[in-house]
Amino acid sequence: MIRQQAGEIPYYQFESFPAERVLHGVFTRLGGVSRPPFASLNLSVSVPDDRHAVMENRRRFYAAVGVAGSAAVRTVQVHGTRVAAVGPDDVDVVQQATDGLVTGHPNLPLVMAFADCTPVFLYDPVRGAVGAAHAGWRGTLAGICQAVVQEMVDSFGCRPADIQAAIGPAIGPCCYDVGPDVAAATVAAFGESEGLCWAGGDGRYVFDQWAANETALRRAGVEQVERADLCTACRVDEFYSHRAENGLTGRFGAIIMLRE
Ligand SMILES: [Zn+2]
Incomplete structure (x- = not known):
């Protein structure tokens, strides 16, 4: 990823997305006005x-990339697999219980918020469509990556092989200790757990969200996958981490928009 700076506000961009076609950014926790434990660029009202x-943080977030917040489509994320194909009528309407968004409309920013779960961005340069997904272990194993790719196929006629995907900062295998339930769910979802979830000692397991999401995308037919491999729990100086901060923290934003 490439680190950009807009005034006080840093954000990251994927190298594989052409800036002239796709506006996008994964933001950090830096540059906002919230106080600890939400310091400082928390975008979510789902935390206290x-x-x-x-509201001031959201204003700064949109201003940093030069889009109007009132033009964005936002979600209430629930670790599920619902994907909404959205258009101009969905602007400034919060999509309830939705973990995936896709659009073929230019100038329609898709916005999601994260603290350990994986931001997944998709871009099809052939059909001119973008997508975003919120993929934590639960959503990933339930098939959110496949669902968002399928929605791009169904709604815009995308070919999975044309889609470029990118996996953003999320809690990595260095820090993601899980229980045997996640190990069993990994086998149920993928038919194996090799390289995705492995025994870490003391009856605990290690889950690799980055690899699980990449595997899910590749099984959906996506061939081009860029990975940040940046761990939110290791990097609480830059990102919010639900796990590392014991559940009391903010949410950093991610935005993707097709340009005209
Ligand atoms: Zn880590």
């Missing part, structure tokens, strides 16, 4: 942060 601070 000061609402005025969140």
Whole structure:
């Protein structure tokens, strides 16, 4: 990923997405006004942060990439597999219980928020479509990556082989200790757990979200996958981590928009 800086606000971009066709960014926790434990660029009102601070943070977030917040499509994410294909009528309407968004419309920013779960971005340069997904272990194993690719196929006639995917900062295998339930669910979802979830001692397991999402995307037919391999729990200086901060923290934003 490439680190960009817009005034006080840093954000990351994937190298494989052409800037002239796709506006996008994965933001950090830096450059906002929220106080600890939400310091500082928390975008979510689902955590008990000061609402005025969140509104100011959102203003800064949109201003950093030069889009109007009122033009964005946002979600309430539930670790599920619902994907919404959205258009201009969905602007400024929060999509309830939705973990995937796709659009073929230019100038329609898709926005999601994260703290350990994986931001997945998709771009089809042939059909002119973008997508975003919120993929934690639960959503990943339930098939959110396959669902968002399928929605791009169904709604826009995309060929999975044309789609470029990118996996953003998320809790990595260095820090993601899980129980035997996740190990069993990994086998149920993928038919194997090799390289995705392995025994870590003391009856605990290690889950590799980055690899699991990449595997899910490749099984859906996506051939081009860029990975950040940046761990949110190792890097609480830059990102929010639900796990590393014991559940009381903010959410950093990610935005993707097709340009005209
Ligand atoms: Zn880590």
